[in-house]
Each structure stands twice: as C-alpha cells, then as structure tokens.
Amino acid sequence: xxxRNLSQxxxxxxxxxxxxxxxxxxxxxxxxxxxxxNQLGTSRTPLRQAMDRxxxxxxxxxxxxxxxxxxxxxxxxxxxxxxxxGVIEGTAARMAAERGVDxxxxxxxxxxxxxIDIAIAHPDGLDFDxxxxxxxxxxxxxxxxxxxxxxxxxxxxxxxLPLASPSSFLSEQAGIPDFIESLRHAQRQHxxxxxxxxxxxxxxxxxxxxxxARLALINFNYLTEAQPILTKNVPGLALVSST
Amino acid sequence: xxxRNLSQxxxxxxxxxxxxxxxxxxxxxxxxxxxxxNQLGTSRTPLRQAMDRxxxxxxxxxxxxxxxxxxxxxxxxxxxxxxxxGVIEGTAARMAAERGVDxxxxxxxxxxxxxIDIAIAHPDGLDFDxxxxxxxxxxxxxxxxxxxxxxxxxxxxxxxLPLASPSSFLSEQAGIPDFIESLRHAQRQHxxxxxxxxxxxxxxxxxxxxxxARLALINFNYLTEAQPILTKNVPGLALVSST
DNA sequence: TAGACCGAAAATGTATACAATATCATTTGG
DNA sequence: CCAAATGATATTGTATACATTTTCGGTCTA
Numbered sequence: 001x002x003x004r005n006l007s008q009x010x011x012x013x014x015x016x017x018x019x020x021x022x023x024x025x026x027x028x029x030x031x032x033x034x035x036x037x038n039q040l041g042t043s044r045t046p047l048r049q050a051m052d053r054x055x056x057x058x059x060x061x062x063x064x065x066x067x068x069x070x071x072x073x074x075x076x077x078x079x080x081x082x083x084x085x086g087v088i089e090g091t092a093a094r095m096a097a098e099r100g101v102d103x104x105x106x107x108x109x110x111x112x113x114x115x116i117d118i119a120i121a122h123p124d125g126l127d128f129d130x131x132x133x134x135x136x137x138x139x140x141x142x143x144x145x146x147x148x149x150x151x152x153x154x155x156x157x158x159x160x161l162p163l164a165s166p167s168s169f170l171s172e173q174a175g176i177p178d179f180i181e182s183l184r185h186a187q188r189q190h191x192x193x194x195x196x197x198x199x200x201x202x203x204x205x206x207x208x209x210x211x212x213a214r215l216a217l218i219n220f221n222y223l224t225e226a227q228p229i230l231t232k233n234v235p236g237l238a239l240v241s242s243t
Numbered sequence: 244x245x246x247r248n249l250s251q252x253x254x255x256x257x258x259x260x261x262x263x264x265x266x267x268x269x270x271x272x273x274x275x276x277x278x279x280x281n282q283l284g285t286s287r288t289p290l291r292q293a294m295d296r297x298x299x300x301x302x303x304x305x306x307x308x309x310x311x312x313x314x315x316x317x318x319x320x321x322x323x324x325x326x327x328x329g330v331i332e333g334t335a336a337r338m339a340a341e342r343g344v345d346x347x348x349x350x351x352x353x354x355x356x357x358x359i360d361i362a363i364a365h366p367d368g369l370d371f372d373x374x375x376x377x378x379x380x381x382x383x384x385x386x387x388x389x390x391x392x393x394x395x396x397x398x399x400x401x402x403x404l405p406l407a408s409p410s411s412f413l414s415e416q417a418g419i420p421d422f423i424e425s426l427r428h429a430q431r432q433h434x435x436x437x438x439x440x441x442x443x444x445x446x447x448x449x450x451x452x453x454x455x456a457r458l459a460l461i462n463f464n465y466l467t468e469a470q471p472i473l474t475k476n477v478p479g480l481a482l483v484s485s486t
Numbered sequence: 487t488a489g490a491c492c493g494a495a496a497a498t499g500t501a502t503a504c505a506a507t508a509t510c511a512t513t514t515g516g
Numbered sequence: 517c518c519a520a521a522t523g524a525t526a527t528t529g530t531a532t533a534c535a536t537t538t539t540c541g542g543t544c545t546a
Contacts, residue, residue, distance in 0.1 A: 046530065
C-alpha cells in the first residue's frame with residue numbers, strides 16, 4: 001500500500017484525475033458524486049473538494065443546475081493553451097535574464113540538460129521515460145529562475161492542465177517522423193534559452209522560450225491530423241472535442 | 244435582504260473575501276473555521292469551500308499543519324503580478340489583432356471608451372466611480388476579444404487577485420500628482436490599443452497593452468513610497484507585507 | 487400523438503456529528 | 517532553571533444525516 005500516508009483528499013484527487021484523464025466519464029454527462037466516491041473509496045466530502053480543485057484547474061466544469069462534468073476542449077483551445085504557456089514561460093525566461101539567476105539553480109538546470117542529452121544519445125536507443133522526466137524537471141526549474149512565487153504559480157497552473165504541459169502530445173508510439181531529431185531540436189532550444197539567460201539577454205530568452213513551446217503544438221497537430229487512430233495512447237486527448 | 248437568493252457558498256465567498264480584503268485577520272494567524280463560519284452565519288462546509296477557492300485565487304494560503312491564513316505579498320510580488328497581467332492582456336490584444344474581433348464586441352468596447360471620456364472630461368470634475376466601473380468593463384471586453392475561453396480565464400484569474408486588477412491602486416484620495424492627467428494618459432493608451440487591433444497590428448497591440456499595465460505599477464509605487472499614510476484607503480494594500 | 491403537468495426518485499447543497507491531529511500549558515526529570 | 521515529555525483542549529479532516537433542488541418517467545388533456 002503506497003497510499004497509507006495519503007489523506008482522503010489526496011486519494012480523491014489522484015483517483016479522480018486519473019479517471020478523468022483516462023476518459024472514464026463519457027462526454028457531457030454529469031458525474032455522480034456518490035458513484036465516484038464509492039468507486040474511489042472515500043466519502044463525498046473529500047471528493048467534492050477534489051472536484052472543486054479540478055474545476056479550478058479547468059479539467060472539470062460546473063453545471064448550472066449543480067454538479068460538474070468533464071470539460072472538453074476544441075483544437076483552438078489546445079493551441080491557445082500551448083501559446084499561453086509559451087508566453088508565461090517566456091516571461092519567466094526574460095525575468096530570469098533581467099534579474100539574474102542563483103548559481104545553484106543554474107547548475108541544477110544544466111545538470112538536468114546533461115541528463116536529457118544522455119537520454120537522447122543513448123546507443124541502445126532513446127530512453128523516452130527518462131526524457132519526459134528530465135524535460136518536465138527542466139521546465140520546473142526554469143519556472144523557479146525568477147524567484148517569483150506568482151510566475152511560478154502561473155506556470156504550475158498551466159502545466160497542471162494536461163493539454164499544455166511541456167510533455168503533452170509527446171508519444172514515441174505515434175510514429176512521429178524524425179521523432180528523435182525533434183527531441184534533439186528541443187534540446188538545442190533548451191541550451192539556447194539557458195545561454196540567453198546567462199548572457200542577460202531578456203528579449204532573446206523570452207522569444208526562444210515562446211518558440212520552444214510551439215513544438216508541443218506541432219506534435220499535437222500531427223497526432224490529431226495525421227495519426228488520429230493512435231491518439232488513444234496519449235493521455236489528455238480524450239478531453240479534446242472533435243470540432 | 245439582497246442576499247435571500249444567494250446560496251450559502253456565495254454568501255461565504257462574499258463575506259470571507261470582504262473580511263480578508265478589509266484586513267480583519269491579522270497577519271500570519273490561522274483563521275478559525277468555526278469562528279469565521281459563525282461570524283458569516285453559515286456552517287463550516289460552505290465556508291471551507293469558500294476558503295478553498297480563495298486559496299486557489301491566491302488570497303489565502305494553506306498551512307502545512309492544516310487550515311489556512313491570509314497570504315501576504317511583497318512589493319516584488321505586486322510588481323510581478325502587474326507585469327504578468329500586462330503580459331497576458333498583451334497576448335489577448337495580439338490574438339485579437341491576429342484573429343480579428345467581432346464587430347459587435349469592438350463597438351461595445353468603443354462605446355465604453357466613450358463613457359470613460361465622459362467620466363474624465365465632465366465639467367463638474369472627475370466622476371471617479373464611473374471611471375473605475377467603465378475601465379474594468381473595458382478590460383473585461385478586451386479579454387473577450389480573442390474568443391478564447393482559456394485566455395479569458397487567465398485574465399479573469401489575474402484580475403480576481405486584487406493586487407493586479409486594472410483598477411488596483413487607483414485612488415482619488417491619495418493625492419497622486421496630476422491624477423486626472425494620468426487617467427487621460429491611460430485612456431489614450433486604451434484608444435491606441437483599439438487602433439492597433441483594428442489595424443491588425445498584433446505586435447504593436449501586445450506592446451501597448453503591456454505598457455498600459457505598467458501604469459498600475461507607477462500608482463502602486465507612489466502609494467507605498469510617497470504616501471504610506473493614505474494606503475489604508477486602498478483595499479488590497481493590507482495584504483502587502485512591508486518587506 | 488404531442489405537449490404539459492405532476493410526483494416519485496435521486497441527485498446535489500448544507501449542517502452536524504465524529505475521528506484524527508495539532509496546539510499549548512503544565513509537569514517532570516536532568 | 518531549562519528542556520523534553522505529557523495530557524487536556526481546541527482545531528481541522530472526514531463521514532453521514534438531513535434539506536432542497538433537479539431529474540425523469542408516467543399520466544392526463546387538448
């Protein structure tokens with residue numbers, strides 16, 4: 001039992017998020033509090049708390065007459081979410097360049113980038129899980145560069161939305177052409193962002209971070225346009241409406 | 244009784260927000276659920292819901308050992324909040340310019356700007372309340388220009404934080420020098436943003452909206468540096484820590 | 487047959503009782 | 517005299533009972 005330490009709220013949050021992401025609730029229907037609570041093994045109280053949080057995150061939406069349902073997103077919504085993440089990460093990068101970054105943080109970030117290099121360049125082939133882990137970690141560190149709780153919060157918020165997180169729509173099974181090369185391209189952008197920050201080039205750092213976020217949009221477009229059959233493998237895509 | 248229609252949750256939200264903003268809870272102390280619930284005339288359940296929402300908004304923060312307290316913000320936090328709002332509003336303005344805006348929305352926004360002109364130019368003097376109302380309305384309409392629920396949400400989020408809203412730190416009683424002139428300056432910026440959007444100049448619209456947000460920072464700096472005594476009149480400043 | 491009305495059932499919203507935990511003053515040992 | 521342990525008290529976290537509203541199927545009428 002790995003969850004003996006978790007509070008009921010935490011358990012409800014994890015379980016509900018996982019159910020929503022896996023597409024367990026068919027579209028538009030209000031999800032029943034008692035049913036879900038029983039399924040997750042908690043009472044309604046912590047489950048309702050968890051629902052409130054997911055509503056705040058944007059994963060669920062309230063129904064006027066009560067309760068809530070799974071939110072669906074249009075293709076334009078996804079594109080917007082990715083663009084907004086780029087804008088906010090760009091702001092973080094610019095702030096970091098303008099204010100300077102703590103040496104330890106910089107060192108940690110560079111170490112993570114080295115780990116990404118290893119994941120990509122491994123002779124036995126791509127270590128995809130390692131890439132995703134360290135990529136997420138790098139973006140997390142970037143959010144801490146400006147030492148601003150508010151910018152950190154905003155980035156965390158956007159990243160919680162599975163549609164906008166840096167690793168969304170990355171799937172090694174989807175047959176994206178030149179997949180490894182696209183990861184190397186992303187890694188070159190990581191290095192360029194770090195360089196701009198180190199050189200105190202705020203405008204450049206902001207532009208690079210914005211451009212970097214657009215990679216997610218490219219992957220999303222490929223997954224939904226060229227390979228619609230494989231999208232079941234990508235968590236989050238169940239939330240995307242067809243329009 | 245204007246609140247006979249409100250749900251208990253709405254009542255708790257309104258009351259709690261008002262208590263927090265008025266500085267009723269002294270710094271750092273955990274606010275007692277039973278005490279506040281009794282004061283507001285609701286039970287703990289809707290009050291806890293309201294607390295959760297204010298935590299999500301950033302007005303309250305959780306305590307590790309349970310419960311929550313009023314969040315305080317440093318001067319740097321305020322500056323960051325205003326900058327982030329500028330960045331997001333700038334993104335909305337750019338999106339609006341790139342995508343084009345519904346004619347009715349444009350017309351509504353221009354009508355609101357005309358009302359601001361009247362509030363400023365009135366021969367009997369400034370109609371401050373009208374200015375604040377219509378200014379908030381203009382920014383709200385701007386957030387709707389891109390027809391993007393996500394960008395609208397983000398702006399709404401930042402605006403809910405009283406530290407970053409477009410009318411924060413505007414106070415006619417604070418003796419800001421050339422106060423009316425500063426409002427006219429802001430209004431000229433409003434018009435310029437609208438013009439850039441109409442001309443489909445995305446980059447310019449973004450830059451103008453960012454610059455416009457900086458007016459709030461100027462006012463904040465004046466209120467806290469030059470006129471610390473008068474800051475009691477400005478809601479939200481009670482949340483600002485002295486450091 | 488279509489549509490509105492009505493009532494039973496079930497859902498959400500709210501209050502409260504109970505359990506687990508944190509807090510704080512007191513005591514006790516060094 | 518100070519510090520750690522301890523237990524009473526109070527607070528939050530959780531479950532559940534109750535109230536109110538919504539939902540939905542059936543029935544009646546035009």
